[in-house]
Amino acid sequence: MQVHRAFEAGWGGAVWKTIGAPVLNVSNRYGAWHYGGQKMLAINNVELISDRPLEVNLREIADVKRAWPDRAVIVSAMVESKPETWHDIIRKIQDTGADGIELNYGCPHGMSERGMGSAVGQVPEYCEQITRWVMEVAKIPVIVKLTPNISDIVMPARAAVAAGAHALSLINTINSIIGVDLDNLEITPNIGGKGGHGGYAGPAVKPIALNMLVALGRDSVVSESKLPISGMGGISTWRDAAEFLLLGASSLQVCTAVMHYGFRIVEDLCDGLSNWMEEKGFAKISDVVGRSLHRVSDFGDFDLSFRAVARIDQKKCIRCNLCYVACNDTAHQCIDLIAKDGSVVQPRSYDIQANGKEEAVGTRPSVYVREADCVGCRLCYNVCPVEDCIHMVEEPSGRQAITWGQLSKSQRAVTEDWEEMRKYREKMGIHIH
């Protein structure tokens, strides 16, 4: 029923999660991280795979597929690591008429204790072996879903490529403990007095997912395989969707945002994305996929002579002084409070007897960046609550472009010795106070 409703709402496909080994679930299976009045910036779950009987799932998959022939139904599967068990589940899935299979090598809790999920995904050799078993019988596309709970996500991806998988998807949930209840000191969520690690997902994980997506896109083995990548991990709005596409995902999956707001969110995911594509002159999704990937670089290839400084738009500034405290307490101390008469003043320098809104607003100093001392760290830009108030302005540094990579080749001593570095800075006019 839920998949029917999702399709009615406009979703192009569904990943039917996850069928396979017999399980029993527990209560209080979702924890959530709320911050600053925002609910569910992330969710964590100790839910296992589907606890409904396998036969019921298979029958319903067949029903849905019959009713919605134009929508993609992918079935996520996870069984014990035996060839015959995998062969059996793959055949059963194929019999439903499903469009594809996703191999769940990601689940970081419960199933992994039984040698499934991330227990597979964390060992590239297991990944490859099981995918090979699957490919022996698979007649429909097979997607390998990767776990982020690994040092280098490229390794299991290469294993999937080697085994002949048709596509990759990432990321699965990240291992996490959501918190401790400060009233009773129990772990959240509380499962009969106990708690444990679960899979972390939702808006907060998006940057981690993007980084892993890029890691695949930049790996020669994975990119040369030309396997399509299905991206997920915190996609909530069309903006998130566009970023995943730009960094190389050609299809997208959404879960936490739907758990939070329901199927209706697909409307703006499509509408916003379409409007943005139209504005940018992109006719189809493939025009967008991977378009920003070439801009991802390593530190050693950044131009050390590129210079940007923060500039505050005094007309927009509301004088909250958040940039001031951020810069002075934790950054380069180059923002000053300037009084009406042009003098630099210290915070809280008003008379203890002074009060009233006219006095407080009228005598409030302005914040100015001493651009000569600004290293362009961009912290003030990030803390500013006003849109378009602080700009990072590109300023000519007067130096020729050079990267750390080039420097360590051409002037190796500078990159290894502080005294040589001092001389180099002096020569180049690099002043860091």
Add this chain to the structure above:
Amino acid sequence: MTNSQPEMKRFEALDELLPPLSANEAAVESARCLMCYDAPCTHACPTHIDIPKFIKKIGTGNLRGSARTILEANLLGATCARVCPVQELCEGACVLGAEHKPIAIGRLQRHAMDFAYGTGIGLFHPAKATGEKAAVIGAGPAGLSCAGELAKLGHRVTLFERRELAGGLSTYGIIGLREPLEVALAEVAMVEKLGVKLETGQELGTNLTQAQLQGEFGAVFLSVGLGATPSLGIPGEEHILDGLEYIEQSKVDVSRLVVGRNVVVIGAGNTAIDCATVARRLGATQVTMIYRRTEMEMTAYSHEYDFIKREGVSFAFLTQPVRVHAENGAVKALACVRMRLGNADASGRPAPRPVEGSEFVIVADQIVKAIGQEKPSLAAQLKLKTEKGFIQVNAEFETNLPGVYAGGDCIRARGAASTVMAVQDGKLAARAIHERLVGRG
């Protein structure tokens, strides 16, 4: 002049206007605060409460710390949360005011204060006893603040109050709509709990002498407020009710407060607005406020003026009362003349002049005057130096008599008198008195 409303309805009519914030509302509002650095709200607050600090503590669920942050700067945080003209102070200075809605600082402060008083946690413990004694005359906001701060510092403080109840204007002069009586009395109890000895029914000059005080106490703080409502000097004035007494009765003895059907309030300050509010809410069908200048010159805060207009009160500006018409002791009407504005007077405002032959009559069965208060009479009695009739003090709040300090409305020669200003006076005077007491030892 019978009042047909059942008593319960009468009480409810003057119940606190704003409901408390729910825990969720407070959390959402607290999250909205940007946590400005060296925040303008704190600058604008006469007691300089660290407002972002107490607001963020609400957000983290540290209500105890939040309440303590407030009370460290302002012992009467519960009263101020309710009666402060926040539009002119903290909220008026909020950086979100220009394009969004300012943070509801007053209501968040009330949330933290309600927690502190609701749970009855003691947030302060007096310091080690110094053995020094101080007297505070007048248990209004300035006196309570000064007495409480001195007690916290370890001094033995006696707080003398001429009335039956302590709290001053918080108890007697602020309508229940803004501050219920219990809030003011809870603050008095909190100050007593700090070790302050409260003696009511004690008035300097009647049953208490200056010599007595100076003999027994190392320092004296005068927080005697202002005097009665001045006389209008018009025939029939004996039929006009005093606005402060009118409000007082609405708070401490509402069942016996008789409210007319056609009520005229003379004056256009905040007290006059409170009188009109009481009259309207307790059943008057017609309430007219008359003022001899125009709305441009009226002293009420603009938000109070907006409020009273919504209460359905009408205004007669450029109108001055000349005579009360009464029959058999019952008010029938108020005769007035029209005014026009002339050149600026001593107060800097245009002086109103009567328009000849413009006399007219406003039908009324009750007339209330709220035209300010007399200057403190105690000044002359104690031979204190004055400034425009107010007690003169130096930067340390000390009068010309060594060891005699003063604060609150009785010294407010400049600027608007308000509870929060009085609290700050009391706090700063307590610091000066402390220096005097421990310095001397």
